[in-house]
Amino acid sequence: MTAGIEPQAGAAIATPSYGPDLDRCRLLCESIDRHVTGMDKHYLLVSGRDAARFKVLEGPHREVIDERDILPAWLHDLPDPTSFFRRRIWVSTRLPPLRGWHVQQLRRIAIAAYVPQETIAYCDSDVLFLKDFNLSQFWHGGALRLYRRDDALPKDGDHLVWSANAGKTLGLPAQPVPAHDYISTVIAWRRDTVLSMIRHIESRHATSWVQAVAHDRKFSECILYGRYVDEVLQGAGHFHAEESLCQVYWDGPSLDEEGLEQFAASMSPRQVAIGIQSFTGTDLHTLRRLFR
Numbered sequence: 001m002t003a004g005i006e007p008q009a010g011a012a013i014a015t016p017s018y019g020p021d022l023d024r025c026r027l028l029c030e031s032i033d034r035h036v037t038g039m040d041k042h043y044l045l046v047s048g049r050d051a052a053r054f055k056v057l058e059g060p061h062r063e064v065i066d067e068r069d070i071l072p073a074w075l076h077d078l079p080d081p082t083s084f085f086r087r088r089i090w091v092s093t094r095l096p097p098l099r100g101w102h103v104q105q106l107r108r109i110a111i112a113a114y115v116p117q118e119t120i121a122y123c124d125s126d127v128l129f130l131k132d133f134n135l136s137q138f139w140h141g142g143a144l145r146l147y148r149r150d151d152a153l154p155k156d157g158d159h160l161v162w163s164a165n166a167g168k169t170l171g172l173p174a175q176p177v178p179a180h181d182y183i184s185t186v187i188a189w190r191r192d193t194v195l196s197m198i199r200h201i202e203s204r205h206a207t208s209w210v211q212a213v214a215h216d217r218k219f220s221e222c223i224l225y226g227r228y229v230d231e232v233l234q235g236a237g238h239f240h241a242e243e244s245l246c247q248v249y250w251d252g253p254s255l256d257e258e259g260l261e262q263f264a265a266s267m268s269p270r271q272v273a274i275g276i277q278s279f280t281g282t283d284l285h286t287l288r289r290l291f292r
Contacts, residue, residue, distance in 0.1 A: 006187055010117035011038055011135040013224040014140070016045040016104035017125035022053055023284055025125035029057050031291060032123075038135040040117055045070075045107040047077050047088065047100075064114040067103065070110040072210055075103075095214050106210055112194035119144065121188040122128045126278045126290055127246060130264060133272040137187040146229055146238040147245075150176030153223075159183075162220035167225045169212050169219070170197075171204050182226030185275050186248045190237055246273040254281035260290050 013032065017025045025044065030040060042062040044254035046054050051066040054153045059063055067077075075098075098106075101196040108122055121135055153159050159181070164174040198209045205212040213219055228239050247267045249255065255263060255276065264274055276282045 005211070010040045011119035011121065011138075012115055012117040013039055013121045013135075014043045014045055014111050014115075015123050015125050016107045017050075017054070018100055018104075019050045019053055021278055022050075022057075022124045022286075024153070024278055026057060026264070027284065027288060027291065028123065028125055028127055028129075031060060031127075031130070031273075035129040035132050036135065037132070038137075041115070041140075043111060043115065045111060048086070049077060053177070065107075065111065065114070067107055067110075069108060070114050071103070072208060075210070077103075086119070093132065094208075094211050095232050096217055096218065098214060102214060102217065104149040105219065106214060109194060109209070109213070109220050109224075111196070112189070112191045115191070118144035118190055118191050120191055122271075123233075123246075124185045124275060127185055127273050127275045129273045130267070130289060131172070131272040131289070133245070135188070137181060140239055143237055143239040144188055144190050144193075144233075145184060146226065147222075147239050147242070148182050148226060148230075148240045148243050149181040150224055150240075152177035152181040154181070158218050159223075161218045162223050163227070165216045165219050166224040168216075168226060169201055169205075170228055170232060172227060172231050176227065176231060180226065180230070182222040182224070183220060184244040184246065184250060185244075185248060186273050187222070188281060193229060193233070193237060194225070197225065197232075200228070243268065243270055245271055247271050248271055248275040249280060250277055252280060254283065256283075256285070257286050257289065260286055264290060 008165055044054050046066045046069045048066050051064055054064045074092045075090050077088055077090055080087045090103050119135055119138055167174045201209040201212050
């Protein structure tokens with residue numbers, strides 16, 4: 001075991017996914033089974049309509065979690081008529097309509113109240129582990145690794161809005177100075193910290209944390225957790241690390257076999273996985289050949 005690292009009470013991986021990503025999620029599971037150790041459980045967080053399809057991926061250390069078991073009963077998953085019913089929308093009388101990416105973020109927070117593991121690592125379903133990794137490496141003594149790029153929050157896109165809404169939800173200034181970036185995949189949260197964040201939000205808003213977080217629709221669960229740790233808890237129980245453990249291809253044209261090999265070769269020595277966003281159109285079979 002790496003010097004200075006102490007394993008904490010149980011560790012799990014949580015992966016929010018959905019039907020069209022089933023095969024990519026299958027490849028993620030294979031890569032976890034080959035390369036990841038120190039894991040008690042791998043939870044696949046899916047909608048009620050996708051749960052039966054994902055059951056084929058269950059095993060002794062892998063479990064499918066139906067979102068209806070962890071999110072409020074008043075949030076309903078329906079076909080979206082604006083997409084000719086190809087996509088889904090989540091509706092209620094308490095929130096504006098939510099899309100799948102909103103609900104995937106809510107699942108990441110909600111799962112903490114339903115699992116016993118103290119370490120919850122989050123991996124998107126388009127991640128592929130290429131190197132060995134033990135989940136105990138998220139810990140140093142009694143502190144958990146918090147991914148944070150100092151003063152690096154992008155000024156374009158919705159990042160500043162996500163940060164402002166996190167501030168409003170937590171009772172903090174709209175924008176911290178400096179503004180840090182906490183967004184990545186293959187990151188970990190402390191279960192006890194997530195639960196204390198939920199209590200903090202509900203005590204401030206006197207309503208469900210789901211309503212408080214999703215009311216403005218533009219939110220980031222990573223920024224919410226990061227700002228809570230750094231500005232409410234003053235960093236207690238965590239240490240910062242600015243290098244992502246996953247080399248992510250966020251956007252761009254699809255990658256062919258040579259492009260994938262070059263991308264994988266660009267991983268730093270400490271990175272253990274790559275993430276190829278599914279909407280780039282990179283062929284799954286090419287990814288599988290890289291894995292093999």
